Amino acid sequence: MSAPPRFPQPTTQVASIPAMTPFVAPEELARRVGRSELLRLGANESAFGPSPRAIAAMREAVALTSWYGDPESLQLRAALAARHGCAVEEVVVASGIDELMGLIVRGFCAPGAACVATRGTYPTLFYHLNGFGGRAEFAEPNENGGLVPENIADAVRRSGAKLVYIANPDNPSGSFADRATLAALREVLPDDVLLFLDEAYADFVSPGELPPDAIDPRTIRTRTFSKAYGMAGARIGYALASAEVIATFQKLRLHFGVNRTAQIGALAALDDGAFMRGVIAEVERGRDEYHALAAAHALPSLPSRTNFVCIGIGSKADAEAMVAALLELGVFVRKPWAPPIDGFVRVTVGTVAERAAFAERFAEALDRVREKAVR
Numbered sequence: 610m611s612a613p614p615r616f617p618q619p620t621t622q623v624a625s626i627p628a629m630t631p632f633v634a635p636e637e638l639a640r641r642v643g644r645s646e647l648l649r650l651g652a653n654e655s656a657f658g659p660s661p662r663a664i665a666a667m668r669e670a671v672a673l674t675s676w677y678g679d680p681e682s683l684q685l686r687a688a689l690a691a692r693h694g695c696a697v698e699e700v701v702v703a704s705g706i707d708e709l710m711g712l713i714v715r716g717f718c719a720p721g722a723a724c725v726a727t728r729g730t731y732p733t734l735f736y737h738l739n740g741f742g743g744r745a746e747f748a749e750p751n752e753n754g755g756l757v758p759e760n761i762a763d764a765v766r767r768s769g770a771k772l773v774y775i776a777n778p779d780n781p782s783g784s785f786a787d788r789a790t791l792a793a794l795r796e797v798l799p800d801d802v803l804l805f806l807d808e809a810y811a812d813f814v815s816p817g818e819l820p821p822d823a824i825d826p827r828t829i830r831t832r833t834f835s836k837a838y839g840m841a842g843a844r845i846g847y848a849l850a851s852a853e854v855i856a857t858f859q860k861l862r863l864h865f866g867v868n869r870t871a872q873i874g875a876l877a878a879l880d881d882g883a884f885m886r887g888v889i890a891e892v893e894r895g896r897d898e899y900h901a902l903a904a905a906h907a908l909p910s911l912p913s914r915t916n917f918v919c920i921g922i923g924s925k926a927d928a929e930a931m932v933a934a935l936l937e938l939g940v941f942v943r944k945p946w947a948p949p950i951d952g953f954v955r956v957t958v959g960t961v962a963e964r965a966a967f968a969e970r971f972a973e974a975l976d977r978v979r980e981k982a983v984r
């Protein structure tokens with residue numbers, strides 16, 4: 610018999626999790642290059658801030674930080690239910706979609722079971738799958754990194770997965786599957802498979818193009834205040850699903866995990882439609898500029914329905930060199946992790962001034978990358 614370990618050990622399951630840092634934060638990247646700040650275009654945060662109404666409401670709310678928030682988030686859930694034409698029991702609020710992902714995996718993907726997703730999509734789900742003992746089963750994407758319904762259905766058949774993850778619009782590709790495509794996919798999936806539709810970027814798409822709001826008991830949809838609403842730092846998002854699915858989260862979720870100030874800010878943000886329309890219009894202009902920038906350098910760019918654009922640099926190594934060259938110039942961007950779009954870099958739409966600064970440094974970084982390739 611071996612001697613007992615000399616120090617406390619994590620559980621066998623946790624010890625077997627591969628070490629994985631899903632995201633190196635811009636703060637850490639800035640420290641690595643010895644800068645106090647970066648041009649922050651890598652995390653799809655909003656360059657346009659929260660609505661002034663949300664800021665005012667949160668400023669006032671801060672004084673009562675000594676109180677816990679309402680663990681039921683009832684006022685906010687009532688407002689969200691009214692907006693989506695569903696019942697309060699069909700809405701759960703959490704500290705962002707990233708938290709909901711963990712809850713969905715814990716609730717609906719047994720240890721050892723598979724969860725199907727398109728290769729290359731938003732990776733945080735895989736982090737939770739690793740942590741809770743599930744596994745990812747990948748469906749191959751199309752040439753733009755977008756989903757292929759037949760490949761997803763095949764992967765479900767092959768793996769017996771009971772959970773399917775689709776980010777729509779997708780991150781990092783920016784691609785979008787319309788409501789007919791999603792409805793057709795839902796119909797070919799077995800009824801006991803939960804379709805997890807991550808709609809982090811839904812605000813950038815007109816509601817008529819999204820699946821209708823009616824609750825489908827086989828589908829869960831997640832939304833966030835982090836992107837178009839400009840409240841990523843407040844950590845607040847929500848899910849829409851049947852009352853039965855939502856009830857599952859009541860057993861698992863951290864009841865005071867959503868901070869009070871965020872609840873109040875989100876409620877105020879929902880009311881400011883004019884601000885939101887302004888953000889969406891500016892994001893459209895920014896996307897057009899990025900497509901034009903790519904074209905000016907004879908580079909391809911991917912169609913996007915989000916607040917970012919992927920610009921093709923060349924090979925995977927070229928794109929990695931470009932991310933590094935941009936970082937040296939003080940610019941934070943990220944890049945897709947899987948083929949066929951791993952030769953692209955992904956750039957978030959910034960303000961007019963940030964876009965101008967980016968265009969300049971992009972040209973400079975591209976020169977450096979091309980010089981190195983020639984040498």
Ligand SMILES: *Cc1c(COP(=O)(O)O)cnc(C)c1O
Nearest residue numbers: 705706707731780809833835846
């Ligand atoms: C940004 C993003 C999230 C994270 O949302 P939070 O509400 O901030 O946790 C989830 N999914 C996708 C596809 C995203 O791009």
